[in-house]
Amino acid sequence: MEWIGENLHIFWPVATAVFAKQGRGAIVVDTTSRPTGEGHPFGYLPQAEIEQRDDEDIKRMVQEYDPQQEFVVVMLKPNDHISTYRVQAGQRRG
Secondary structure, eight states: OHHHHHTHHHHHHHHHHHHHHHOSEEEEEETTOOTTSSSOOEEEEEHHHHHTSSOHHHHHHHHHOOTTTEEEEEEEEGGGEEEEEEEEOSOOOO
């Protein structure tokens, strides 16, 4: 969670921009790779693709998060481990 917090300035703008275009989903970070030497590669996986996966925890988090102030991060880790976090990041508007 500390590493996610340190990178919140990158993840939150991406999560809100892609949500506006594609809807619900999750940021997926591959912590096993650093091809550029400047950080881990990441992308946005839309809810439709998440629903096809066999991970009920990720599906539930993506269905339930509040995109006005939260986003979901899936971290791919060594030895096929996956950690998923529902992160509070933004301010509620309105």
